[in-house]
Amino acid sequence: MTANAGARTLLRLALRRDRVMIPVWVGLLFVLALTVLTGYQGLYSEEAERREFAAGINTNTSLLAFYGPAHAASVGALTAWRLGAAAAVLVSVMSILLVVRHTRAEEEDGRLELVSAGVVGRYAPLTVALGTAFLANLALGLSVTLLLMGEGAAGAVAFGLAWTLTGTFFATVAAVTAQLTGNARVANTIAITLLGAAFLLRAVADSGGANGPTWLSWLSPIGWGQQVRPYAGDRWWVLALPLAGAMLLAALAYSLVARRDLGGGLLPSRPGPAQAAPSLRSPLALAWRLQRGALAAWAAGFAVYGLVFGGTIEGVDELAGDSPSTRDAIARMGGTTDLTNAFLVTAFGLMALTASVYAVQAMLRLRGEEAHGRAEPLLASPVSRVRWAGGHALIALLGTALLLVVGGVTTGLTYGLTSGDLAGAMADAMGGALVQVPAAWVPAGIALALLGPAPRAVAGAWAAIAVFLLLGQVGPLLELDQWAMDLSPFTHVPKLPGAAMAVAPMVWLAVVTAALAAAGLYGLRRRDITA
Amino acid sequence: MNTAISVSGLVKTFGRTRALDGLDLTVSPGEVHGFLGPNGSGKSTTIRVLLGLLRADAGTAELLGGDPWRDATALHRRLAYVPGDVTLWPNLSGGEVIDLLGRLRGGLDPRRRAELLERFELDPRKKGRAYSKGNRQKVALVAALASDAELLILDEPTSGLDPLMEEVFRQCVREERRRGRTVLLSSHILSEVEALCDRVTIIRRGRAVESGTLDELRHLTRTSIQAELARPSDGLAGLAGVHGLEADGARVRFEVDGGRLDEVLRHLVGSGVVSLVSRPPTLEELFLRHYADDLGAEAKAAAR
Ligand SMILES: Nc1ncnc2c1ncn2[C@@H]1O[C@H](COP(=O)(O)OP(=O)(O)O)[C@@H](O)[C@H]1O
Ligand SMILES: [Mg+2]
Numbered sequence: 001m002t003a004n005a006g007a008r009t010l011l012r013l014a015l016r017r018d019r020v021m022i023p024v025w026v027g028l029l030f031v032l033a034l035t036v037l038t039g040y041q042g043l044y045s046e047e048a049e050r051r052e053f054a055a056g057i058n059t060n061t062s063l064l065a066f067y068g069p070a071h072a073a074s075v076g077a078l079t080a081w082r083l084g085a086a087a088a089v090l091v092s093v094m095s096i097l098l099v100v101r102h103t104r105a106e107e108e109d110g111r112l113e114l115v116s117a118g119v120v121g122r123y124a125p126l127t128v129a130l131g132t133a134f135l136a137n138l139a140l141g142l143s144v145t146l147l148l149m150g151e152g153a154a155g156a157v158a159f160g161l162a163w164t165l166t167g168t169f170f171a172t173v174a175a176v177t178a179q180l181t182g183n184a185r186v187a188n189t190i191a192i193t194l195l196g197a198a199f200l201l202r203a204v205a206d207s208g209g210a211n212g213p214t215w216l217s218w219l220s221p222i223g224w225g226q227q228v229r230p231y232a233g234d235r236w237w238v239l240a241l242p243l244a245g246a247m248l249l250a251a252l253a254y255s256l257v258a259r260r261d262l263g264g265g266l267l268p269s270r271p272g273p274a275q276a277a278p279s280l281r282s283p284l285a286l287a288w289r290l291q292r293g294a295l296a297a298w299a300a301g302f303a304v305y306g307l308v309f310g311g312t313i314e315g316v317d318e319l320a321g322d323s324p325s326t327r328d329a330i331a332r333m334g335g336t337t338d339l340t341n342a343f344l345v346t347a348f349g350l351m352a353l354t355a356s357v358y359a360v361q362a363m364l365r366l367r368g369e370e371a372h373g374r375a376e377p378l379l380a381s382p383v384s385r386v387r388w389a390g391g392h393a394l395i396a397l398l399g400t401a402l403l404l405v406v407g408g409v410t411t412g413l414t415y416g417l418t419s420g421d422l423a424g425a426m427a428d429a430m431g432g433a434l435v436q437v438p439a440a441w442v443p444a445g446i447a448l449a450l451l452g453p454a455p456r457a458v459a460g461a462w463a464a465i466a467v468f469l470l471l472g473q474v475g476p477l478l479e480l481d482q483w484a485m486d487l488s489p490f491t492h493v494p495k496l497p498g499a500a501m502a503v504a505p506m507v508w509l510a511v512v513t514a515a516l517a518a519a520g521l522y523g524l525r526r527r528d529i530t531a
Numbered sequence: 532m533n534t535a536i537s538v539s540g541l542v543k544t545f546g547r548t549r550a551l552d553g554l555d556l557t558v559s560p561g562e563v564h565g566f567l568g569p570n571g572s573g574k575s576t577t578i579r580v581l582l583g584l585l586r587a588d589a590g591t592a593e594l595l596g597g598d599p600w601r602d603a604t605a606l607h608r609r610l611a612y613v614p615g616d617v618t619l620w621p622n623l624s625g626g627e628v629i630d631l632l633g634r635l636r637g638g639l640d641p642r643r644r645a646e647l648l649e650r651f652e653l654d655p656r657k658k659g660r661a662y663s664k665g666n667r668q669k670v671a672l673v674a675a676l677a678s679d680a681e682l683l684i685l686d687e688p689t690s691g692l693d694p695l696m697e698e699v700f701r702q703c704v705r706e707e708r709r710r711g712r713t714v715l716l717s718s719h720i721l722s723e724v725e726a727l728c729d730r731v732t733i734i735r736r737g738r739a740v741e742s743g744t745l746d747e748l749r750h751l752t753r754t755s756i757q758a759e760l761a762r763p764s765d766g767l768a769g770l771a772g773v774h775g776l777e778a779d780g781a782r783v784r785f786e787v788d789g790g791r792l793d794e795v796l797r798h799l800v801g802s803g804v805v806s807l808v809s810r811p812p813t814l815e816e817l818f819l820r821h822y823a824d825d826l827g828a829e830a831k832a833a834a835r
Contacts, residue, residue: 108621108660182660183621271656272624280627281634290620373618377671380582380612380684381635384604529584 006120010128014102015135020459022136025094026143028466032087033144035473037079037151050078057081058209061312065207068217071232076151080159080230083144088225089199091140091163092170095133096191099174102129105184109372126175126257130250133171137164155231158239162225165242169221170195172249179256182265189297196301198222203308221245283383287391290369291362295399298358302351302403306410309347310429313340313411314418341498344432348407349490352436353469355403359444360461362396367451367458373531385524389448393517396444401437408433428497435496438509442489443468445516453523455530534593535560535682535713536581541590543576543737550576552737553590558715558730560681563708565728566717573737574717575615578686581715582612595682608637611675615686615717617667619659625670626655632674644677650699664691676703683707683714689723701727721752722811752789755810758782761803770795781805 015022044050054070054077057063070081103125145160174191181187202223205216217223224241228234279285366389369375378388412429416422447461468488475485485491489512492505536558543551550573558564568574579585581594583603592599597606619628633639648655651669662670668691675683689697704727707714718724724731731748733741741748753774760781767783768776772791777784781802787795799807 185621269658269661272622272627272658274624274626274655276627276630276634280631283635286620286631289623293622373614373616374620376579376584376614377612377617377632378635379584379603380607380610380614381632382604382607382637383635526586528586529579 003121003123004127005124007124007127007131010120010124011131014128014132018098018132018136022098022132022139024462024466026136026140028469029087029090029094029140030143030147031470032090032473033079033083033147036082037075037147040075040078040082044075044078047073050075054078061207061209063312064209065203065308065312068202068206068226069209071229074151074231076148076155076159076231079148079151080155080162080232083159084162084226084230085199085202085222088163088166088222089195091137091167092195092222093192094140095137095167095171096174096188096195098133098136099129099171100178100184100187100191102132103175104178104181104187108182108184123254123257126253129178130171130175133174134168137167137171140164140167152231154234158228158234158236159230161239162228162230165239165246166221166225169224169242169246169249172246172253175253176249176256179253179260180265180267182269185294195222196304200304200308202226282391283378283388284391284394286378287365287395291365291392291395291399294362295358295395295402298399298403299406302355302407303410305351306407307414310411310414310416310425311418313343313415338498341428341495344411344428344497345495347411348404348429348432348436349472349493351407351433352404352440352490352493353465353472355400355407355436356440356443356465356468358403359396359400359440360447360465362399363393363444363447364451364458364461365396366392366448367455370455370529371531375529376531379529385529386521389452389521389524393444393448397441397513400440400444404433404437404440405430431496431501435494435501435506436490438506438513439489439493441513442509442516445513445520448520449516449523450520451524452520453527455527533560534558535562535595536564536715537591537593538577538581539591541577541580541592542588543573543580543585544588550737551580551587551590554734554737555739555742556732556734557742558713560713561708561711562729563704563714563716563727565724565731566715566734567719567721567724567731568717568734569719572734574719574734575686576737577734578612578684578715578717581684582607609680610682610684611636611678611680612684613668613671613675613686613688615690617664617671619662619667619670621660622658624656624658625653625662625666628659628670629655629674629677633678636678636680639674639677640679644673647673647676647703650703651696665693665696668692669696672700672703676707681712683712685714686717687719688716689718689720697723752811753786754789754792755784755786756795756799757784757808757810758799759805759807760799761805764799764802767795767798770798 044053050073054073057067057070066086067081068085071077106125141160141164144163145156148156148159170191173194174187177190177194178184178187180190198220199222201220202217205212205214205220205223206226208214217227221242224238227238228236229238280289366375369392375388379385408430409426411433412426413422415429416425419425443461443465446464447458450457450460468490471480471485471488472490475488489509492509494500494502494505534557536556538554538556541551541554541556542549552573554573554577556566556577566574566577576585580587580592581599583599583606586600595606595609599606619625623631629644630639633644647653651673653666653669653673657666659667668688672685672688675685689700692700701723704714704716708729716724716727725745728745730744731742732739733748760783763778763781764783767773767778767785770791771794772788773795774786774788775784783799
C-alpha cells in the first residue's frame with residue numbers, strides 16, 4: 001500500500017481543514033430536511049389531505065419536473081419525495097466541492113507538490129479526498145436517517161443511504177474531472193455541469209407523469225436516488241447502481257492519476273495570445289476577464305431554471321386544490337392571496353437568494369486574488385486599492401442584476417407561452433425578479449464590509465446568507481417575530497407580482513449596500529495587504 | 532531629492548513576530564543596491580512597506596521623495612516591481628500579463644519587450660499555470676525591465692532561474708545601471724550581490740547590520756583555502772588575517788580575511804604550492820562568524 005502512504009495523516013489534516021465547511025453543509029442540509037419534515041407533519045396531519053396533495057403532485061408538470069412523482073402519501077414518503085431530487089443535487093454539490101478542493105485545488109496551489117515530496121504515496125491525496133467526501137456523506141445520511149426514524153425505520157435507512165450514495169457517486173465524478181484539467185474551477189464546472197445534466201434528464205423523465213419517458217430516469221444518477229422510493233416500497237437493490245457507478249469511476253480516477261504528471265491534466269491547456277487585446281488595460285478590464293466565465297455559467301444556469309420553472313407556473317392554482325391549509329401555507333410564504341402570484345414571489349425570493357450566492361462569490365474573488373499573491377503586482381502599479389476592489393465589486397453587483405434579469409425573462413417567456421398571455425406574464429415575471437435586486441446585493445455588501453477591514457472574517461458573508469435562507473424558509477412556518485424577520489433583506493422586498501410596488505424599501509436596501517461597501521473600502525485602504 | 536530610498540528606524544510586527552526591528556536603508560539614485568539577508572530576515576517585508584502594501588508600525592520611509600503609504604499610487608508610476616514569489620492569473624497568457632502590467636504603468640516599449648522575450652527565451656503564449664517558477668519570474672522580469680520606470684525593485688528575482696538565465700539577468704541589470712536607473716536588488720546569494728551591486732546593505736532579523744560599498748565590506752568576507760605545499764610552511768599561523776589553521780604536514784587548511792589574501796598567498800608560494808583550492812565565503816559563514824554570539828544564545832533558547 002505504499003501508493004497510499006501517508007493517507008492517514010493527510011486525512012486527519014483534511015478533516016481539520018474542513019472542520020467548518022463539512023459541519024456547515026451537513027448542518028444546512030439537515031435543517032432543510034428537518035424543516036420539510038416538520039412542515040409536512042404540521043400541514044398535512046390528515047391522511048386525506050396527504051392523498052389529495054400527492055394526487056395533485058402527480059398531475060402537475062412543474063412539480064413533477066422539480067421533485068418527481070409521489071409514490072405514497074405518508075409523511076415519510078412526501079418528505080423523501082420533496083428531498084429526493086433538488087436537495088440531492090445540493091448533497092452532490094457538497095461532495096464535488098470537497099473532492100476538488102482536496103485534489104486539484106491543492107495541486108494547483110502547489111501545496112500538493114510539497115506534500116508529495118514527503119513520504120506520501122501517489123494515490124494518497126485522491127484517497128483522502130474521496131475519504132473526506134464519503135465521511136461527510138455518511139454523517140449526512142446518518143443524521144437524516146435518525147431524523148426520519150419516527151416515520152419508519154426502513155424508509156429512514158433507505159433515504160439516508162440514497163443521499164449518502166448519490167453524494168458519494170458525484171464525489172467520484174469530481175475525482176475524475178479533477179484529473180482531466182489543470183484548473184480547479186474548470187474541474188468543478190465540468191462536474192457540476194454533469195450533475196445539472198443528470199438533474200435535467202430525470203426532470204424530463206418525470207415531467208410527463210406516468211405516460212412520459214420514465215425510463216430516462218434510470219440513466220440519471222439523481223434518478224437512481226429517487227428510484228429507491230423510500231417509504232414507498234424501499235427498493236434496496238437500486239442502491240447497487242450508485243454504488244457500482246462510484247466504484248467504477250473511482251477506479252477510473254485512480255488509473256488516471258497513474259497516467260499523468262503532478263500539476264498536469266489530461267485535457268491539454270490551450271496556448272493564449274502572445275499579446276493582450278487593446279481593451280485589457282484597467283483593473284476593471286482584468287476583473288471582467290477573470291469573472292466573465294463564471295458569470296456566463298451562472299447566467300446559463302438561471303436561464304435553464306427560469307425556462308423550466310416558468311413552464312410549471314400555469315396550473316399551480318389547481319395543484320393546491322381545495323385544501324385550505326395548503327393554500328394558506330403557500331399564501332403565507334408568498335405574502336399574497338393569489339396562489340400563482342404567491343408562487344412567483346416565493347420562487348423569485350429563492351432565485352434572489354441564489355443570485356446573492358453569486359454576488360458573494362464574485363465579491364470574494366478579491367480575497368482570492370489577495371491570498372494568492374495576485375493583488376500585489378497590481379497594487380504595486382499605479383492602481384489604487386479602491387480602483388482594484390471597485391472593478392470586482394462592480395461586476396459582482398451588475399452580475400447579480402443580470403442574473404435576475406435573465407431569470408425573469410426566461411421565466412416570463414415559458415410562463416407566457418403556456419398561459420397564452422406573453423406580455424402579462426413577462427411583466428409579472430420581470431417585476432418580480434427586478435424588485436429582488438437590491439436585496440440580493442446586501443450579502444455582497446456584507447462580504448466587502450468584512451473583506452475590507454478583516455479579510456480573515458469573510459466567511460461571515462456565507463453565514464449571513466445561511467441566516468437569511470433559514471429566516472425566509474423557516475420563519476413563516478415558525479411564525480417568528482417581525483423584528484427577527486426584518487433582519488433579512490429579503491423580508492423587505494415588495495411582494496411583486498400581486499402586492500403594491502414600494503420604492504422606499506428598495507432604496508433603503510441599496511443605501512445599506514452602498515454603506516457596507518463604503519465601510520469595506522475604507523477599511524481596505526487602511527490595512528496591510530497580505531497573502 | 533538626493534536619495535531614491537531612505538528608511539530609518541523602520542519597525543513592522545506581525546502579531547508576535549517582529550519582522551522589522553529598527554531597519555535603516557539608504558539607496559542613492561543611479562546605484563544598484565544589494566539588499567542581502569538570509570531567509571526570513573525581513574527583505575520582502577521592507578519592500579512591501581516601500582510599496583505601500585504594508586503599513587509600518589514605527590520609523591520613517593521615503594521613496595523617490597514621497598511617502599510610500601500616502602503617495603503610493605503616484606509613486607508607483609515611477610517604479611517597477613518583481614515580487615519574490617510571482618503568481619500569475621491561470622487563464623491569462625504571459626504576454627497578456629506583461630502588456631497589462633505595462634499599460635497600467637503607462638505603456639511599455641514594444642521593441643524592448645520583444646527583445647527581452649527573446650533574451651529570456653520566454654514563450655508569451657503559455658497560460659499562467661503552464662509556466663514553471665522560473666518562467667513566471669521571467670514574465671515579471673520582462674514586464675519590469677520593459678518599462679521606463681526610474682526605480683526597479685527586485686525581490687530575489689533569480690531564485691527560480693537557471694544559471695544561463697541568471698547570466699542574462701545580470702547583463703540586463705548592468706544595462707539598466709548604464710541607463711541611469713536605480714535598482715534595489717534583494718537576495719540571499721552573496722555572489723550575485725557581489726557581481727552586480729555598487730553598495731550593499733546586509734539585514735538580519737529585521738535590522739541592518741552592515742551597509743557600504745563592497746570594498747568597505749571586504750573585511751567581512753573570509754576565503755577558505757585548502758592547499759598542498761611542497762614543504763611544511765612555518766609562520767603561517769603568525770600571519771595577520773589567518774584563522775582556524777589546520778596543518779597536517781604539508782597540507783594546510785585555513786580561512787583568511789578578504790583584505791589579507793594577497794599577503795598570505797605570497798607566503799604560501801614561498802613554500803611551493805602543489806595544489807590549491809579556494810572557496811569564496813558564503814553568506815551563511817559570514818553570518819555564522821559575525822553573529823556567533825547571538826546564534827549561540829538562540830540555540831540555547833531553542834534548547835530550552
Ligand atoms: N504577512 C505576514 N504575517 C506574519 N508573519 C509574516 C508576514 N510576512 C512576513 N512575516 C514574517 O516576517 C519575517 C520576515 O519575513 P520576510 O520579510 O518575508 O523575509 P525575507 O523576505 O527576508 O525572507 C519572517 O519571520 C516571516 O515569517
Ligand atoms: Mg522574501
